[in-house]
Amino acid sequence: MAKEKAARVIYWHRTDLRLHDSPALQAALDLEPECLWPVWTWDSHYVYRARVGPNRWKFLIECQKDLSASITKLNPKSQLFVLREAPQTLFPKLFRSWRVTHLVFEKDTDAYARERDEMILKFAQEAGVEVIVKTGRTLYDPDLLVKENHGKPTMSITTVQNLAKKLGTVPRPIPAPRTLPDPGHTDIDFEQERPCHTPDHNNVQRNQADNSYSTLSGPFDDFSVPTMEELGLKPATTPHKGGETVALRMLDEIIKNKDYTATFEKPKTAPTAFSPQATTLLSPYLHFGSLSCREFYWRVQDIVNSYKGNASFPPVSLTGQLLFRDMYFGAQAALGYSFGQSYNNPYCRFIPWHLPSKINTAKKLITGEYEIDSPVAEEYFQRWKQGRTGFPWIDALMRQLKVEGWIHHLGRHAVACFLTRGGCYVDWERGAEVFEEWLIDHESACNIGNWQWLSCTAFYSQFYRCYSPIAFPQKWDKEGHFVKEFVPELERFETKYIYEPWKAPIVDQKKWGCLIKGDRPVEEGGYKTYPKPMFDFSERREICINGMKNAYQIGLFGDDPKVLDGTWRELFDNSAEGPTKGKQGPPGAMVGEDATQDSGGSEAKATRKRRGGTQSTLDALLKRSRQ
DNA sequence: TTTGATGTTGCGATT
DNA sequence: TAATCGCAACATCAA
Numbered sequence: 138m139a140k141e142k143a144a145r146v147i148y149w150h151r152t153d154l155r156l157h158d159s160p161a162l163q164a165a166l167d168l169e170p171e172c173l174w175p176v177w178t179w180d181s182h183y184v185y186r187a188r189v190g191p192n193r194w195k196f197l198i199e200c201q202k203d204l205s206a207s208i209t210k211l212n213p214k215s216q217l218f219v220l221r222e223a224p225q226t227l228f229p230k231l232f233r234s235w236r237v238t239h240l241v242f243e244k245d246t247d248a249y250a251r252e253r254d255e256m257i258l259k260f261a262q263e264a265g266v267e268v269i270v271k272t273g274r275t276l277y278d279p280d281l282l283v284k285e286n287h288g289k290p291t292m293s294i295t296t297v298q299n300l301a302k303k304l305g306t307v308p309r310p311i312p313a314p315r316t317l318p319d320p321g322h323t324d325i326d327f328e329q330e331r332p333c334h335t336p337d338h339n340n341v342q343r344n345q346a347d348n349s350y351s352t353l354s355g356p357f358d359d360f361s362v363p364t365m366e367e368l369g370l371k372p373a374t375t376p377h378k379g380g381e382t383v384a385l386r387m388l389d390e391i392i393k394n395k396d397y398t399a400t401f402e403k404p405k406t407a408p409t410a411f412s413p414q415a416t417t418l419l420s421p422y423l424h425f426g427s428l429s430c431r432e433f434y435w436r437v438q439d440i441v442n443s444y445k446g447n448a449s450f451p452p453v454s455l456t457g458q459l460l461f462r463d464m465y466f467g468a469q470a471a472l473g474y475s476f477g478q479s480y481n482n483p484y485c486r487f488i489p490w491h492l493p494s495k496i497n498t499a500k501k502l503i504t505g506e507y508e509i510d511s512p513v514a515e516e517y518f519q520r521w522k523q524g525r526t527g528f529p530w531i532d533a534l535m536r537q538l539k540v541e542g543w544i545h546h547l548g549r550h551a552v553a554c555f556l557t558r559g560g561c562y563v564d565w566e567r568g569a570e571v572f573e574e575w576l577i578d579h580e581s582a583c584n585i586g587n588w589q590w591l592s593c594t595a596f597y598s599q600f601y602r603c604y605s606p607i608a609f610p611q612k613w614d615k616e617g618h619f620v621k622e623f624v625p626e627l628e629r630f631e632t633k634y635i636y637e638p639w640k641a642p643i644v645d646q647k648k649w650g651c652l653i654k655g656d657r658p659v660e661e662g663g664y665k666t667y668p669k670p671m672f673d674f675s676e677r678r679e680i681c682i683n684g685m686k687n688a689y690q691i692g693l694f695g696d697d698p699k700v701l702d703g704t705w706r707e708l709f710d711n712s713a714e715g716p717t718k719g720k721q722g723p724p725g726a727m728v729g730e731d732a733t734q735d736s737g738g739s740e741a742k743a744t745r746k747r748r749g750g751t752q753s754t755l756d757a758l759l760k761r762s763r764q
Numbered sequence: 765t766t767t768g769a770t771g772t773t774g775c776g777a778t779t
Numbered sequence: 780t781a782a783t784c785g786c787a788a789c790a791t792c793a794a
């Protein structure tokens with residue numbers, strides 16, 4: 138159907154801070170618009186609800202500034218127009234005010250994005266605005282993957298590889314446009330609506346007033362990208378820089394090394410390598426869409442196809458990494474909100490982890506808060522988060538994560554295994570929240586999927602394969618260079634003790650300027666200190682494996698009625714690892730008046746008495762170690 | 765329905 | 780030093 142009037146198009150950037158290979162941008166340009174506004178809406182969901190540390194804020198801002206500059210290079214009248222209002226309230230006003238005919242954007246399939254985009258679609262229909270949505274964030278449209286998988290989530294890489302075969306070759310990337318239309322007028326003849334600030338998960342990230350929403354078009358009325366200071370954020374510490382320009386330059390460098398590109402095998406890359414790291418570090422660019430995954434795929438594939446030696450193959454090869462990404466997107470697309478939690482997730486095993494999420498049972502959603510069922514587990518969790526477990530390998534990784542916003546994939550495995558099934562027996566959702574806060578490449582689908590994988594709640598089940606915080610890093614970095622970089626307290630320690638510094642004789646500890654004592658690093662009497670290990674690893678490993686074995690045998694999944702109503706406790710022995718005491722209840726898992734009660738009714742109390750105590754294995758262990 | 769193979773990336777002992 | 784194997788063990792997938 139031919140359009141009567143010239144198109145006035147808003148191109149809504151969200152997951153695609155780039156000009157190269159954007160099917161959605163191409164669709165917008167195909168309309169031959171009379172005017173085109175490249176727009177970013179400062180979504181309050183990201184500002185207040187998502188967990189975003191200063192490093193990812195900085196990366197996002199750099200991606201936006203780079204894109205805006207590239208737009209202006211193609212058309213000096215244009216830029217990325219940043220509008221500081223939630224899209225749900227902004228667009229209806231904008232459609233009217235700017236006489237918009239089309240809204241174009243790249244498809245986003247996470248649960249919140251779908252809800253938001255449905256609403257925007259409705260507003261657009263009401264305003265007579267045509268909406269065009271194109272896939273471009275993944276190799277395959279996640280909804281199409283799911284459809285080909287008979288509506289089921291994609292839970293294994295072989296499944297995805299087979300589906301990919303059926304769906305055919307990944308399309309070649311589209312070159313960046315050489316020209317861009319003028320934007321239309323940008324007069325604002327309406328009031329800015331400021332979003333609800335509470336709950337504000339990012340309050341901890343700020344040290345100044347939050348001016349995210351001071352005005353609609355920014356303090357200089359020029360729709361420019363906000364600064365860290367305007368957002369009130371603490372300074373970023375990451376050395377990694379965002380933007381399409383940097384991303385394409387990095388890709389060029391990687392591709393230049395044909396051997397690396399064609400023979401890459403993820404399991405053979407060292408998690409202890411830093412400056413330079415052993416993997417590409419392109420993930421944050423893929424996350425913000427400043428690098429197109431199809432661009433990456435084909436640049437790699439062309440090298441592989443012409444490679445004379447033995448090239449690697451998916452799933453371990455570079456393109457295989459993109460297939461894993463698609464797998465997680467496919468799982469998320471099929472499961473929606475339940476993908477992000479154990480509760481009500483039919484594909485997620487039920488394990489009675491410590492520090493379980495509080496649940497809003499009416500909505501069947503986790504609330505973002507958690508229950509401290511065991512003070513010891515909470516201490517383990519805090520020490521893990523702050524990089525003071527006393528295991529140098531774990532602490533080095535957690536410190537690198539906090540400072541730089543990126544750690545190697547196998548490093549993520551190590552700390553995730555340690556927090557969950559291979560050490561602390563703490564809920565994977567706690568770990569996923571920390572990663573969400575600190576990773577510059579945080580992609581909800583991949584993060585959630587990887588945490589489920591490592592905790593053996595979904596995707597993977599061989600819980601008896603457990604990462605040792607000593608043997609595993611030793612395999613990669615005998616000298617302990619990585620540890621010495623990120624845990625400088627230990628920089629003078631002998632190689633022999635680098636992963637087990639508590640075994641070093643006191644005289645040597647003194648000689649090397651660091652005493653192994655306490656639960657946090659401090660300066661003391663002329664010496665540095667580094668913590669003692671917070672538990673005996675092999676002891677904890679055994680407890681965890683037994684806990685997992687038991688939970689696997691009981692065999693509940695997140696959508697089991699017993700999980701939903703809390704009566705799962707009937708199936709667990711009181712002494713089983715985790716908050717299993719009492720036979721009733723969901724206490725601990727409920728929100729509302731009953732949420733804070735520790736255990737069920739009189740029957741539970743009777744049972745507890747009969748069994749002679751309610752102490753979990755964890756607390757018993759601690760008590761023993763203090764004696 | 766049963767069966768056999770497989771599963772991105774473990775550990776530790778042995779060769 | 781690097782490669783191989785047994786370990787103890789289970790869900791999923793394809794045939």
